[in-house]
Structures are given as C-alpha cells and as structure tokens.
Amino acid sequence: MIHPFRVEISSADLDDLQARLALTRFTDEIPGTDQGVSAARVRRLVTRWRDGFDWRAVEARLNAHPQFTTEIDGQRIHFLHVRSQNPDALPLILTHGWPGSIAEYLDAIEPLSQHFHLVIPSMPGYGFSGPTKELGWDNQHIARAWAELMSRLGYDRYGAVGNDAGSMISPEIGRIAPDHVVGVHVTQIYSFPSGDPAEFAALTEEDQAGLAVLDWFWKEKGAFNVLQSQQPQTLAHALADSPAGLVGWLAQLFDEDLDDDFILTNAAIYWFTGTAGSALRLYWENARAEQPKEPTTVPLGLAMGEGDFKSIRPFANRDHANIVSWKTLPAPAHGHYTAHTATAALTADIQAFFADLT
Secondary structure, eight states: OEEEEOOOOOHHHHHHHHHHHHTOOOOOOOTTOOSSSOHHHHHHHHHHHHHTOOHHHHHHHHHTSOEEEEEETTEEEEEEEEOOSSTTOEEEEEEOOSSOOGGGGTTTHHHHHTTEEEEEEOOTTSGGGOOOOSSOOOHHHHHHHHHHHHHHTTOSSEEEEESTHHHHHHHHHHHHOTTTEEEEEESOOOOOOOSOGGGGTTOOHHHHHHHHHHHHHHHHTTHHHHHHHHOHHHHHHHHHHOHHHHHHHHHTTSOTTSOHHHHHHHHHHHHHHTOHHHHHHHHHHHHHSOOOOSOBOSOEEEEEOBTSOOOOHHHHHHHBSOEEEEEEOOTTOBSSOHHHHSHHHHHHHHHHHHHHHO
16 A cells, blocks of 8 residues: 655644754864864754754655655655656656665756656655664665565666665665666765775776775774664664754764755754664664675666765676766766755766666
8 A cells, every 4th residue: 555645743843853952062072173073063053953944844845746655564665756747757766875865866856857757765764764663674675675666656667776875775676676677876886895805906096096085984984884783772862862963973974065954954854753763773784684695787877976985896896797887977066965966967867877778
C-alpha cells in the first residue's frame, strides 16, 4: 500500500524548539585553534534558527511536491514522487546521505523533472522515514528496498542518482537489479586502497595528491565516522535533547560556505522527526555488513564537485567494471552538495549522462 503524505509539524513542536534554543548553553573555546566546529559558527546558526529561519516556508516547499509513504520490510519509507509532463520520461531514484536529507535535491526537482520522473526517498532511519525499528538497514538492504519501491511504482526501467551515502547505495541498486537499472550517476566513488602495494604503482601525481587529501581527512576529520560506526547510541542522547548540539554535530560535514538556511533545513528535519540518532545507525550497520566482492557492471558516471572527496580512478576501476563517464564539474561547481550549490551544472550532467545511455 502507498499512502499520501504531508509534512505537518505542530505549533507545540515549534514552540518547544524555540524554548530549547533560547536556553542554549554555548561552550567556550581557545581562540586560534581548530578543534572542531567553532563556537562562533554554532552561535550564528542557533541565532538564525531562533530568530530568522522559517520552518513553515520549508514545510510549504516540501508539500508543494507529491509525497507518499509505504512500508518495505517492516520499515516506513517516505518519498517524493514528481512525474514529468513527458509520460515516456525515464524514471530516476535519487538518494541523499548524512548529514543531508531529501532537502539536498529540492533545487534539482524543477530542472530534472523536465526530463525525468523523480522518486526521492528519505533513507530508512532518516527524517520522515525514521526512526529505524530493527537492525539490518545497511547499504545493500536500502538498495534492495529502493528496487522494491521502484517496482511498486510500476517502473521497470530506471536510473539511480546519489550523493554521499547515496553514492554508495545507488551502485548497489544496479548490482541488485541490473536488468532494470539503465545507469547510475554519482558525485563520489568511495573506492579505497585494498592493501596491495601494487595498487600504488600506477597512481598518477593527481591520484597521489588525492590520496594525500584523503589521508589527511581521515586523520584530522574522521572522528564522526569512528564514533558513529562504533557507538551511535551514545551520541544519540545528546542530539535528541539539544538542537544546538545537533546543529553543531551536523555542521562538521556541511561546507563552511554553505548557506545557513540549507544547514538548518536539514537539521530541522532531523529534529522534528526525532531521527538525529537513528540516522547515525547506518554507519554502525555498514561497519558490520559483508561487502560485495565482485565489481558492479551497470554503466556508472561520476561528476565530482571541485574541493569535494577526491575519487581515485584505479581504485574505482577495481570496484566498478563499467565506468563510462568520469569528470569534475566545471567551475564554479564546488563542494559536497552540488545539487544545492551547483544545481545547473549537476542536473545538466545527469541529463547528458542518461541521454547517452538511452
């Protein structure tokens, strides 16, 4: 069964948030050090959330698109379903990541829906699909659920698009349903060294530089991954109780040059749905899941944002046997959330990628 859905946050929940924000206890810090998200940034975000951010406008923007829920494997799944005016358009399923949400793709709906039918689900445990009720929702399980969702909607032939965790899940949809997925378009390919020294011999200078950035990131910024993959429940207590703590934790992986309202939109979705802790579980699940050993075979396209995670082609070729497009989006496309910050460049690349396949 598929049921219509609307976002309707109560006035009582809005009032409760305002009261909590007004009572925020900001931390101190040592000036001139980089020990994480700064107190000044959190103070600015909290002030904006309390005094200027308009949740009702976000709610209206979400409700301007058809939304639905369905149950798959015992889990409620929420999704936007925007049909193109072209009845023969190719369907796409677009998957977000953490600390993002379906809000990542709101700007992309209008340009993409000119060419595609769009299905944009909230991942299990995230936002209006959460919280998760049982264990086992790793990348492969989500991919199987997405294949089931597209089948329920009557789509026999479709493409998959992803960012962040969605860049890991979307290729898995192609692995699970290769007879139905015409292609996969992602903004990152998360392929890492296997431990074989021979892999490094073929790396170009550009690849070596990308590997150095990756090494720096995990050594200096990777604490979120360690904590969330080991003890997500320990952190969940703080994120469920404090909106300031929530926005501080999420902001570590939201680029500094992102607009505050985009960050707050994502934070508010987690806050009002009570899924800040539930969303962390994906890291715990994936750390314990058995990973596929064979490469994917469905056509795969990569469109990186400048300054984002640097995908490395030799490692990617090991994990994906049919990479047909590999590029960095043209300037000024930058950062991790290009569907929001470089909408025209990313959606044009998505359109061109699937046009070449179909």
